[in-house]
Amino acid sequence: MDNDLILLGHGSGGKLSHQLLSDLVIPTLSGIPPAGQNDAAVVTHNGQRFAFTTDSYVVDPLFFPGGNIGCLAVNGTINDLAMMGARPLYMSVGLIMEEGFSRAELKEILDSMRAAADGAGVAIVTGDTKVVPRGKADRIFINTSGVGVIEHDLAIGGNCARPGDRVLINGAIGDHGIAVMAKREGLDLESDIRSDCAALNGLVEEILKEGDAVHVLRDPTRGGVATTLKEIALQSRVGITLQERALPYNGAVKGVCAILGLDPLYVANEGKILVVAAPQAADALLERMRSHPLGREAAIIGEVTGEDDRGRLEIDTVSGGTRAVEMLAGEQLPRIC
């Protein structure tokens, strides 16, 4: 019976999402088996490669510490393009509003979208507005689609991690998900946890200066760092081992997660990038990332292991053990983006 209905977990970015996409959505829409999903499609026209991506945003609440649904929608789509090594150029905006939604809140959201697009050098060039009767949507949903140009010949994708590669991240894990959840649940946190929502295309430009040492770029949004790395391991048919002691966290996030029984490795980020790169370039890359405002707390957090470990993600814990990490199974925090 459950098999017949769509569940919240089908939108989690975790295991149920993958099953729905692999079994139904991708083969039906594209006619090809899901070879492994990247953040954007790459298409070639007259020898020029372009990236094309889409995302719908249903975050609840609409406004949270560090951002709102508007800048989230713009930055999220910019980041999906940047993760393919593309320079984002153009964006579309599709609004679905519930009758009775506040025009003032709409204005605040649109202002925030414009500021985010301007900041990242992206032009919003087309859009669509729909209104549904009261009770038929939850205030506002936003779709953004984006087009970018790939101006290099590098092969970057989830299937390009190689044994020996290092795994880097540009900063603290889990801030976005916890900021949104805390606001939604009305938790009165003593500390000020803010979403990390940011456009990563500038940082990616810096990272790409390391050339073909860069193998994978991926932003750990829904499903978090754990699910994203598990995806990369599966797509590249390698193992990945993380060092728990190397993982950067804001202390407050770790504390809230401990109290609520959440694993921050599964919590969504909106301004973080995972980079898988050749070992000889890892230190230089780390310095590059740290030199960028969005990478000051960058760290090398793990390593890609032999091809025998097909799709295995492990973590060497602070206490000296090793545990396997799986994809997010259901839905830890719904409507986080």
Added chain:
Amino acid sequence: MDNDLILLGHGSGGKLSHQLLSDLVIPTLSGIPPAGQNDAAVVTHNGQRFAFTTDSYVVDPLFFPGGNIGCLAVNGTINDLAMMGARPLYMSVGLIMEEGFSRAELKEILDSMRAAADGAGVAIVTGDTKVVPRGKADRIFINTSGVGVIEHDLAIGGNCARPGDRVLINGAIGDHGIAVMAKREGLDLESDIRSDCAALNGLVEEILKEGDAVHVLRDPTRGGVATTLKEIALQSRVGITLQERALPYNGAVKGVCAILGLDPLYVANEGKILVVAAPQAADALLERMRSHPLGREAAIIGEVTGEDDRGRLEIDTVSGGTRAVEMLAGEQLPRIC
């Protein structure tokens, strides 16, 4: 007070929509005054012109005679690209589903999207799936964005109508809106009114063989033929006069509209195209359109008048009078696409 809230009419495609877009959405997002809206944006990259468009679909009911939300979403975005004279190439699909939505219905919708894309020669290359809790959306909303290439130098747009031009349409008016409305309201129509939902890119290819005689292509969806022609008149700063006796209708649609007090000129179409073209090419264009399966009932329905008549749309009625036609003011039939 009403000014502070979003109303259903703001999504109608009519006057309220235009006010919201002109006063708030377009200037805020794009930073430029709304010069007049076309169905898609045209962007240039390395000398190549591309069209880029987005649309969200919230039609109720999801399934109706002649189609469902899936083929509607695919064909609608293909048509927006085709109306810019572009050849549609790639499409994205963003799904927002309500928890508990039927997986079987999802499959039927996706199958229909795939068939529509295949039929029009368009590849669905990227997508996104979100799920919101029960009661926070109405079963499923679909966003489609599309990219096409413009392979000619013709200037086609809502601002290109010239005095003396003829106005053509490829067939009967109002079928989509009435089919959806009848299904939603459970009207037991004796006649079988079906949505005209179709991809128009093939017909547009045929039309474009008339070269620079073709000035405007526009699909009269939300707001119908009246609102679309009023838009063109305003953008081109001309008048347009329709001949009521020349307007093609399926008799059943006219009958239902008469009974319900609806004006079919404001009812949405999803497989119709309005063409504004130079007078010397009008007859040849009519023949071309009639030679295409989607243009068999094509007709010349009106004429563009002098530049003095800025934005005036008139109709010469069967009874011998002339009446002015305005944009759809509020919302005649909500959630029609």
